[in-house]
Amino acid sequence: MQARDVKGSLRALLWDVDGTLAETELDGHRIAFNRAFAQQGLPWQWDRSTYIELLAISGGRERLRWFLQRQQGGEPEASLLDALHQAKQAHYRELVVAGEVQLRPGVRRLIKAAATAGLQQAIVTTSGREAVAALLENQLRDQSRLLPLRICADDVGAKKPDPEAYVLALQRLGLDPGQAVALEDSQAGLAAATAAGLRCLVTLSTASSQDSASLFRAASSLTDGLGEPTAPIRVLRGPACAGGLITLSYLEQLPPVP
Structure with missing residues (x-):
């Protein structure tokens, strides 16, 4: 038609x-970020209220960069930013395939x-x-x-x-x-x-x-x-x-x- x-x-x-x-945000991307932090041996874990505040920044990579800037007091190393974002993307795919995001x-x-x-x-x-x-x-x-x-x-x-x-x-x-x-x-x-x-x-x-x-x-x-x-x-x-x-x-x- x-x-x-x-x-x-x-x-x-x-x-x-x-x-x-x-x-996807709270049940997918947030959890994937937390798994990426743990995988890299970093002490950060974003709870639901923290992540809702971070959503004021558009884009997952931009959100991560903003957070790292404040944790480290300056521009984060590109290698760390890349590694965390790539790990996060992989964990997100795993969550989706597992049916955790509906x-x-x-x-x-x-x-x-x-x-x-x-x-x-x-x-x-x-x-x-x-x-x-x-x-x-x-x-x-x-x-x-x-x-x-x-x-x-x-x-x-x-x-x-x-x-x-x-x-x-x-x-x-x-x-x-x-x-x-x-x-x-x-x-x-x-x-x-x-x-x-x-x-x-x-x-x-x-x-x-x-x-x-x-x-x-x-x-x-x-x-x-x-x-x-x-x-x-x-x-x-x-x-x-x-x-x-x-x-x-x-x-x-x-x-x-x-």
Whole structure:
């Protein structure tokens, strides 16, 4: 089935990964960092509250560099930074393969619905390509082919909240901002999406649910998830959602970016 040709109608979904597709941050990346520290014989362990604070820094490598700078009182050695980040990536893949990181409720349902309706779909994330591939191939499996365009940290010079990744995704898809909706979970992701002119649904993750709802005023809709028939969602800001399920019809009616 072909996507609808009506100008301005919904033609694509642009998916963030960490916190949006899956609860990767606290249950995946944090644990992987801690295992990398232990592997290198370092005394650091990031608890949940510490990691939530570190999420203010976009990008895992940037987060690690910032932490090392403060622990060591200066720029960390490149060899240490590289070794820790590579070890962390390996531990993250192991966690994903072991099924320790699961997709959030409603993700598979909405990806399938969008594909059936003929919408284009893309990944737009500040994560590295290897981490993204590990999650998609192990959790979405055959459905991962429905997300062929993947804009990752490797593809851009500036990470979210800079809009570069979203601007690039729209260019690759050949769409105007009004023809797509971004799905995000964080303040940085929301800022990137709206700066690119996109409507944005924010589904709060375990980490971002600690933030005040007032920080997401720019969202077209703010919810606590995508929902399943047995687990309806709550809308915290934005249009009411009949049945407690985020659907394509709901996304299409979202108000445009001011």
